[in-house]
Amino acid sequence: MGKEILKMEHITKIYPNGVMANRDVSFSVREGEIHALMGENGAGKSTLMKILFGDEDATEGDIIFEGNKIQPKSAADTIRLGIGMVHQHFMLVDSLRVYENVILGMEPKNGIMIDKEKAIRAVEETAKKYNLKIDPMAVVGELSVSQKQKVEILKVLLRGAKLLILDEPTAVLTPQETDELFEQLLLLKKNDHTIIFISHKIREVMQICDNITVLRAGRTVGSIPVANATEEDISRFMVGRDVILKMNKKPAEFGDTLLKVTDLTYENKEGRKLLDHVSFSLKKGQILGIAGVEGNGQNELAEAIFGFYSGVKGSILFDGKEILGKSIRAIRDDGISYIPEDRIKTGAAGNISLWGNMIADIIDSPLLKKHGLLNYKNIHERADKLISDFGVLCQNDDQPIGMLSGGNMQKVVVAREFSSDPKLLIANQPTRGIDVGANEFIWKKIIEQRDAGKGVILISADLNEIMELSDSILVMCGGQAAAYFEDAKKVDEFELGNYMLGLKHQEVSES
Numbered sequence: 174m175g176k177e178i179l180k181m182e183h184i185t186k187i188y189p190n191g192v193m194a195n196r197d198v199s200f201s202v203r204e205g206e207i208h209a210l211m212g213e214n215g216a217g218k219s220t221l222m223k224i225l226f227g228d229e230d231a232t233e234g235d236i237i238f239e240g241n242k243i244q245p246k247s248a249a250d251t252i253r254l255g256i257g258m259v260h261q262h263f264m265l266v267d268s269l270r271v272y273e274n275v276i277l278g279m280e281p282k283n284g285i286m287i288d289k290e291k292a293i294r295a296v297e298e299t300a301k302k303y304n305l306k307i308d309p310m311a312v313v314g315e316l317s318v319s320q321k322q323k324v325e326i327l328k329v330l331l332r333g334a335k336l337l338i339l340d341e342p343t344a345v346l347t348p349q350e351t352d353e354l355f356e357q358l359l360l361l362k363k364n365d366h367t368i369i370f371i372s373h374k375i376r377e378v379m380q381i382c383d384n385i386t387v388l389r390a391g392r393t394v395g396s397i398p399v400a401n402a403t404e405e406d407i408s409r410f411m412v413g414r415d416v417i418l419k420m421n422k423k424p425a426e427f428g429d430t431l432l433k434v435t436d437l438t439y440e441n442k443e444g445r446k447l448l449d450h451v452s453f454s455l456k457k458g459q460i461l462g463i464a465g466v467e468g469n470g471q472n473e474l475a476e477a478i479f480g481f482y483s484g485v486k487g488s489i490l491f492d493g494k495e496i497l498g499k500s501i502r503a504i505r506d507d508g509i510s511y512i513p514e515d516r517i518k519t520g521a522a523g524n525i526s527l528w529g530n531m532i533a534d535i536i537d538s539p540l541l542k543k544h545g546l547l548n549y550k551n552i553h554e555r556a557d558k559l560i561s562d563f564g565v566l567c568q569n570d571d572q573p574i575g576m577l578s579g580g581n582m583q584k585v586v587v588a589r590e591f592s593s594d595p596k597l598l599i600a601n602q603p604t605r606g607i608d609v610g611a612n613e614f615i616w617k618k619i620i621e622q623r624d625a626g627k628g629v630i631l632i633s634a635d636l637n638e639i640m641e642l643s644d645s646i647l648v649m650c651g652g653q654a655a656a657y658f659e660d661a662k663k664v665d666e667f668e669l670g671n672y673m674l675g676l677k678h679q680e681v682s683e684s
């Protein structure tokens with residue numbers, strides 16, 4: 174392994190509200206390695222990376238890159254130095270072509286920007302070199318999630334990044350796509366690139382990384398080589414105890430049909446069919462996992478059931494009654510709750526307090542009222558119990574939710590949706606970005622919900638999660654139900670991947 178390419182030394186960050194997100198953190202990465210940065214939600218990973226990218230100033234500490242002290246003031250500064258970030262939420266313009274996205278915002282001094290032919294050629298050559306199969310002329314909006322990720326990687330490579338930071342890159346990929354990404358990362362490594370791999374997935378880290386640095390509560394716990402570590406060692410390192418993500422479920426005891434969806438069809442404004450005659454049913458006491466590559470209708474399916482759209486065709490019978498066309502409020506009152514995928518946009522109100530976010534779904538409930546007014550004592554007790562049950566890292570329940578780390582915001586939304594004791598819970602990526610400790614807790618809650626004779630629809634891009642929890646599995650591809658397995662044990666992850674990628678298809682009419 175090469176010399177140290179990046180050293181972040183004694184980094185301390187105190188946010189203006191007094192939160193000390195990094196406490197004397199030291200983190201160093203050697204040239205040509207793949208180095209995992211891990212830690213529980215709120216451990217300070219994002220803060221450390223924001224400091225590296227000039228989005229936040231360190232209160233104390235130094236950054237040394239290739240032997241020189243650097244003081245980045247913006248992401249543009251950092252990329253100029255040769256450090257690039259592949260974000261989890263892609264920063265691409267859907268209406269533009271691949272090569273246009275790649276050169277967008279590039280420094281004029283970089284010759285390829287002005288010359289279209291040159292730009293296309295540069296994209297082609299770099300794509301070929303790193304086996305990133307992508308057509309420079311394709312329109313980004315028409316690409317799959319994994320292809321968009323390749324465009325992001327190309328973007329940073331063409332800007333001269335020697336050090337690439339990937340933020341939970343496999344969260345949205347199938348097993349096949351993850352394997353492909355890992356091959357590309359190894360190719361990058363072989364070509365002397367260095368990679369920082371931010372992830373909560375221990376198995377993947379063990380598969381691809383050379384070393385791991387773990388942060389806990391803002392401090393560096395330490396760095397260890399992957400070769401000497403077991404899964405248990407790493408989880409203990411991260412959360413201070415053994416966490417084994419294996420669920421022991423009781424055999425399912427299905428009750429009556431709770432939800433029956435028939436021929437659900439939904440077109441967007443442009444006339445694209447996002448849901449195409451989807452039919453399935455769910456029984457009481459059943460967890461139905463919905464697998465699919467992002468953008469294949471799973472989101473729309475959840476949102477259509479929860480009353481987000483008008484113009485949906487078909488039928489949704491809940492407890493024997495039609496709910497299609499009802500308002501979200503009425504659907505909630507019927508006993509359905511929803512953990513949305515995008516917790517920041519649809520799940521939570523950023524500048525509102527934690528307690529406000531935790532009661533948002535039941536604000537009209539008599540439970541929270543005294544003489545017709547809000548009973549703040551009850552509200553705070555309720556919020557504080559949820560904060561402690563779900564291990565939300567915060568100062569107090571008056572804090573605006575927008576100041577929490579991503580994973581802790583997610584915990585608030587999950588806690589709220591469980592707390593209303595729904596008959597049907599629709600959980601859309603419930604553990605994305607959540608650390609192993611909280612992940613285990615949420616999985617247990619989902620199983621408790623099912624064992625109490627309630628229904629669960631679990632939408633997840635994480636096939637391990639689908640396999641561990643689901644009694645039955647529906648696969649979505651291109652807005653259609655592409656396969657249904659009544660007994661989830663009768664299918665493996667690779668077979669699911671085949672249906673998710675459209676390599677195989679079953680006629681799914683009614684289950």
Ligand SMILES: Nc1ncnc2c1ncn2[C@@H]1O[C@H](COP(=O)(O)OP(=O)(O)OP(=O)(O)O)[C@@H](O)[C@H]1O
Nearest residue numbers: 188194214215216217218219220576577578579580
């Ligand atoms: N802008 C901010 N203002 C105040 N506190 C903040 C701000 N951003 C983050 N924090 C706090 O800093 C701490 C570290 O958060 P950070 O986002 O760095 O964690 P993380 O390890 O990236 O977590 P996750 O895995 O959930 O993304 C948390 O306690 C968080 O609430």
